[in-house]
Amino acid sequence: MKNAFLGRSFFAISLLALLGYTVNPAMNWLQSKPNSKFGGVQIGAITYSFRSMPHDVDKLIQFCVESNISAIELMGDPTEEFAGKPKNPNPIRMGPPPAGGQRPQLTDEQRAQIAAYNKQVAEWRATVSMDKFKEIRKKFNAAGVKIYAYKPNAFGPNNSDAEVEYGLRAAKALGATSVTLEMPTDGAQTKRLGDLGAKHKVYIGYHAHTQATDVLWDEALAQSPYNSLNLDCGHYIAAGGKNTTASLLALIEAKHDRITSMHMKDRTTPANGAGNLEWGKGDTPIKEILTLMKSKKYKFPVSVELEYAVPAGSDAVKEVTKCVEFAKKLLM
Numbered sequence: 001m002k003n004a005f006l007g008r009s010f011f012a013i014s015l016l017a018l019l020g021y022t023v024n025p026a027m028n029w030l031q032s033k034p035n036s037k038f039g040g041v042q043i044g045a046i047t048y049s050f051r052s053m054p055h056d057v058d059k060l061i062q063f064c065v066e067s068n069i070s071a072i073e074l075m076g077d078p079t080e081e082f083a084g085k086p087k088n089p090n091p092i093r094m095g096p097p098p099a100g101g102q103r104p105q106l107t108d109e110q111r112a113q114i115a116a117y118n119k120q121v122a123e124w125r126a127t128v129s130m131d132k133f134k135e136i137r138k139k140f141n142a143a144g145v146k147i148y149a150y151k152p153n154a155f156g157p158n159n160s161d162a163e164v165e166y167g168l169r170a171a172k173a174l175g176a177t178s179v180t181l182e183m184p185t186d187g188a189q190t191k192r193l194g195d196l197g198a199k200h201k202v203y204i205g206y207h208a209h210t211q212a213t214d215v216l217w218d219e220a221l222a223q224s225p226y227n228s229l230n231l232d233c234g235h236y237i238a239a240g241g242k243n244t245t246a247s248l249l250a251l252i253e254a255k256h257d258r259i260t261s262m263h264m265k266d267r268t269t270p271a272n273g274a275g276n277l278e279w280g281k282g283d284t285p286i287k288e289i290l291t292l293m294k295s296k297k298y299k300f301p302v303s304v305e306l307e308y309a310v311p312a313g314s315d316a317v318k319e320v321t322k323c324v325e326f327a328k329k330l331l332m
Contacts (some may be wrong), residue, residue, distance in 0.1 A: 041302065150170060
């Protein structure tokens with residue numbers, strides 16, 4: 001009996017080693033799968049929330065499991081790095097602008113370097129196999145995490161159709177039903193993206209900041225059934241003006257069948273500084289939104305987007321966990 005137990009233990013450890021994991025007490029996150037679906041509402045996270053902690057694909061999986069996140073909107077950088085995207089030989093770090101001033105202008109040499117690298121990336125995207133993206137999907141699924149949206153930097157007006165289609169194919173390989181991007185200012189761009197989304201049967205989710213209004217998405221939605229909302233409730237409230245709790249809830253009800261995912265953060269109104277606060281301390285009606293989704297049985301996921309300052313002694317994983325628990329208490 002003892003020998004049989006030792007044999008099974010050795011086999012399990014060997015299997016973990018083959019998968020690239022080191023066996024040590026810090027790996028307790030592997031022991032159970034996450035579940036962040038509460039009361040029928042899928043709480044997820046955009047992996048941008050973990051930007052303050054160095055990570056690759058495997059680290060992201062660990063962060064999700066430790067935060068009890070079972071579904072995500074996956075950012076492009078770690079994904080493409082795993083798939084072999086060329087490294088930028090001359091990365092230009094753009095920090096915040098100096099107090100009261102503008103960022104320094106790029107030099108002609110820097111612009112040329114950026115253009116050359118972007119061309120190299122475009123060529124890579126046009127030919128890259130989807131095998132690595134499928135491998136990423138398997139890794140996340142094995143840990144109990146589903147990828148519902150993908151956000152690579154591939155859907156801008158300067159990106160070719162080939163790059164856009166790469167992003168859509170990658171999304172499908174990852175298991176995502178939508179991609180997300182910042183809301184374009186040109187209707188021709190949303191028409192182009194909507195048409196390509198229809199071709200690949202992947203939804204295009206448009207994200208807005210404080211330019212959000214109740215009619216911002218209407219042109220795009222009319223252009224294609226594959227154009228959709230990636231609604232950010234916190235930014236909507238921080239915009240102020242006609243944007244209120246009542247109008248936000250009405251917008252969700254009116255457009256619920258065109259929302260593919262939602263970002264949640266607790267921002268304040270302009271009168272209160274339009275800040276980003278810990279959940280429950282701002283003006284975003286998180287309770288009312290989640291209650292509405294539960295009662296109406298809306299199926300689109302809600303992404304935790306950690307944008308408030310991480311308190312001293314904490315980290316992004318701990319803060320995302322708090323957000324998940326906050327939502328759970330409201331929904332259970």
